[in-house]
Amino acid sequence: MQFSEQWLRTLVNPALTTEQLTHLLTMAGLEVEDCDPVGVPFSKVVVGHILSTERHPNADRLNVCSVDVGGETLQIVCGAPNARAGIKIPCALVGAALPGESADKPFVIAPVKMRGVESFGMLCSARELRLSEDHGGLLELPEDSPVGADVYQLLQLDDQKITIKLTPNRADCLSLLGVAREVSALTDTPLQMPAMLPVSPQSDATFPARISSPAGCGRFGGRVIRNVDAKAQTPAWMVQRLERVGLRSISALVDVTNYVMLELGQPLHVYDLDRLQGSIDVRFGRAGEQLKLLNEQTVTVDESVLLIADDSGPIGLAGIMGGQSTKAELHTRHIYLEAAFFFPAAIAGRARRYNFSSDASHRFERGVDFDGTARAMERASQLIVEICGGEPGPVQWQVAELPARPPVSMRTVRARKLIGVDIDDDTMQQIFRRLGLPCQRSEEGGEMRLVVTPPSYRFDLEIEEDLVEEVARVYGFERIPARPPKVPANMRIATEATRSLHQLRVLLADVDYQEVINYSFVERAWERDFAGNDNAIALKNPIASHLEVMRSSLIGGLVSTLRYNLNRKAARVRLFELGKVFLRDASVQNGPLTVAGYAQPMRVAALAWGSALPEQWADSGRAVDFFDVKADMEQLLQASGTVRCIKDSHPALHPGRSARVQLNGQDIGWIGELHPQWVQAYDLPSAPVVFELEASPVLQVPLPDYQDISSLPAVRRDLALVVDQQLPAQQLVDDLRASAPALVTEISLFDVYAGKGIESGKKSLALRVMLHNTLKTLTDEEIEGAIATLLAEASRQHGAQLRN
Known part of the structure; x- marks a missing residue:
């Protein structure tokens, strides 16, 4: 809302300077964004009356004008097309300072000789006075303008243009009258309503x-x-x-x-x-x-x-x-x-x-x-x-039917508590009177109340807190002392069984991933391509035509960010995002942070593309692969329990290089290379590796389990077992761990071989077996017995044979 200060002062004229007025409005909630002068200062420009004009003897486009400037007549040469006898125009006298290129370099008028004819002044256009960009002719002033009067004062150029930033609830201040009401209430200055006389009908003409x-x-x-x-x-x-x-x-x-x-x-x-x-x-x-x-x-x-x-x-x-x-x-x-x-x-x-x-x-x-x-x-x-x-x-x-304006009640005790100042009841009632709000006192349940009936122009007064705000505004926010709140602050120790989202961010940043924050609304094609979702949640009023649905996966945003970086010649990209996805779920009911019928789980996703390591002398620039990213993911999950990757297919991932991720036997997400179809469709040089996990189970961590540290050495035995090519190595390891004797502390895979020396359809899995007893040194019989037990279980369950 922009208005003229002088126009406002015709309705209410408090004894305040412009600076004080704008500060008052801002502190009352009508924030003043700009306050600019209407005109650029100039001097010695008066109202001139052109008495006569004659053609310049030596120039076709110039006129020699005789100009009355009040008390004397000047000869001025002018080239404006509308220069004619009888009009009143701004006339800059000799010595006048007109707006120049900058405030410290005014344009000073001096006597000049133009084509042999002397000129004592200048007739001005609107642009020469910086009133507008109109330079088509002289600025013609009203006929009743007094000759010789100062043009700056005549045009009221000492006015200010004030722009206020209104909140949507203050529609009453989208007018001069509304702003004047506010100033009148804030300063307790009388309001002068515009002169409005009823217009008497002069005919019976109507229209139905x-x-x-x-x-x-x-x-x-x-x-x-x-x-x-x-x-x-x-x-x-x-x-x-x-x-x-x-x-x-x-x-x-x-x-x-x-x-x-x-x-x-x-x-x-x-x-x-x-x-x-x-x-x-x-x-x-x-x-x-x-x-x-x-x-x-x-x-x-x-x-x-x-x-x-x-x-x-x-x-x-x-x-x-x-x-x-x-x-x-x-x-x-x-x-x-x-x-x-x-x-x-x-x-x-x-x-x-x-x-x-x-x-x-x-x-x-x-x-x-x-x-x-x-x-x-x-x-x-x-x-x-x-x-x-x-x-x-x-x-x-x-x-037809006009809006009802029900009374709003305010408890004066509660108002004093919310404002933090002991404002008496009479002062509050006086504030409502100054605001033009009809107010009555009442007592209910032993509490004094002020009951206000909102006027027709105040749509923002509906609840008790609205009235409390009005009291605080008019009383003056600056008069309310700043007191830090006093509340009991109990230091609560965070439970060891959970960790924060910030800790996940730190863990991913530690392995060289950078966090990105993408929009929650995405392209519909992303939902089809990366989530297999043909029934995405559509937005009624999207901020852009292509961002029309809510995401159910974070992968699309990461791929889009990857493309953005590749278009800027990035050689190595590693990204992660922690954010909500939006799913249809009829079981979700209304709650303070949910919408009925929609689930909003938090997920964590990461993407890696380019070389596995930053460029360095000790590395040949090997491209990042599935196992690099799997190791990063396992580092993120290792504190939460047992991680398993089970071969499976996902719409966004390569059919043979993707896996379902399990944590403690529960499915929590996916990992794999991006599908070749989407690598081509999204114009990527090669496939990135991504994973996406539910954040909630990742945040759960088991309590630490103390174990004695033994001074006795552990024993290592390596076993190379020949098994069927289709047998997952993890299944073999899990089965052996389940049946291993107590002294076996670790079984892990360190090599896979298939080829010369191995029967077709078979593969060799090399396992490291660690054996340890914290109380005594192991004997050969105990070691050999434990190894024999493992070999027997491997043979019984999977037909495994010890490789020669």
Whole structure:
């Protein structure tokens, strides 16, 4: 919201400087973003009256002007095309300092001789005074401007343009009147309402209107004004005020509606009466109806869009923008002036649906003063008749149902507790009076309460805390002392059975992975390719057309980040992400952090591509493979229990190089190379290796189990067993561990061989067996007995034979 300080001071004029005023507004919750001067300072520029002009004797495009500057007449040479006798213009006298290239280098006017003719001053355009970029001719001043008057003062260029950043709940401050109410309450300065005299009807002319959709429109009013002069000149004071809030003058009728909207906060619309057919109807749209708007955009509406229509069909989007078919133009003679109250829920989001916004929709979707509609109608009628003339008819109002404004109760004891200051009840009641909020005292349950009935323009007062905020704002946030909260702080020791997500981040960073944070909404193709999900959760209002569904896997985001880095010539990429995925799950019920029907588990995923190690002299640049990433994953999981990788297939992974990951017998995720189809489809030089795990089981860690440290040596025996090619090595190791004697402390695989010397369809698995007794030295008989037991179990369960 941008406004002129001088315009604001016509409504309320506290004894504050500009700096004090902007600080006051900011501390009251109306944050001032910018405060800029309207004009660049200049001096010795006065109102000049051109008495006569003559052609320059030595130049075709120059005129020699005789200019009255108040008390003396100057000869000034000017080349402006509109220089003519009778007009009043800014005249820079000799010695005048005009805005230059910078503030410290003004342009100083001196007597000059132009083509042999002396010139004592300069006639100025708007651009030369830094008022606008218009350089097409001299700036023509109003005819009643006093000759010799200082132009800087005459044009009120010592004004300030103030821009405030409003929160969506403060729609009442989207007008000068609303801001003035705030300043009046904050400073306890009287508010001067704009002069609004009721316009007496001069004819019986009316136009029928009705509200067919009371759910969208609570009040609709219109007035016929005949024989207006739509070509009338907008008064300079109105043009000036509009320009200083960022609007340009278009025509008198449009300027009046814009002016009233800025002054009172009520959007209005003017129709060409001769273009209206039948009667006006406020209704919701019908499927397939189309409307060409004032911005030349043609839109298709449906049953959720509120319309202004006549017998010909839609003529405007209610509360958003009018249509081309009925707009008032410069040749319009008879108009229909409309003012209405539309419910915010019926307007919100409709303009954005059609990819544009308007000042009217910005206000209606936040809430407009429904009691101020009649006041705005009279104010606009008054200005139109003053500027354009015409014969106004009576105002006809259609009222359906207006919003209820139930009283809101505030416990004064609770207010003092929340604010932290002992503000007495009388002061609180006085604050509500200054805000224009009707307030009554009551006592309930032994507690004093102040009961406030919100006015029609305050849609933000609904609960007790809203009233507490009003008290704090007007009392002054700066007057509230800063006291650190006093709460008991019990130091709780974290349980050893769990670890934090941050610890997982540290573990992955320790093995050279870098964390990335991707959007939770992804491309629909990613869900099909990387998760096999054809029923992804779609977004109703995506921030971009391609980010249209919620992710059920982290792999797509990692692949996208990999491509981003490869496009920037990265030679080695190692990434991980910790984030939520979104799954359909009917068993999930409403909760403080969940949505019914959807599960949001946390997952951890990592991706590696390029060389296994950073470039160095001791490594030949071997590419990272499945087992490198598997080792990184096992390091992440080793504290949580027993890890198993079981060969299986996944839509995103290579059919022969992927595995299902189990932790303590529970499936928790997947690991493998990216599928060759997606390597080609996503234009990757080679396949990265990825894993994705459920985070919840990874965070669980068993309590430490103390074991004695023995001074006795352990014994190692290596066994090479020939087994079927299809037998998973892990299964053999697991079965031997389950049946091993107590003195066997470790069984691990250290080599796999198939080829010469091994029967076709067979392979050799070399196992390291560690034997240890913490109480005594092992004998050969004990060692050989344990090894024989293992060989017998391997033969019985898997037909394994000891390799020669």
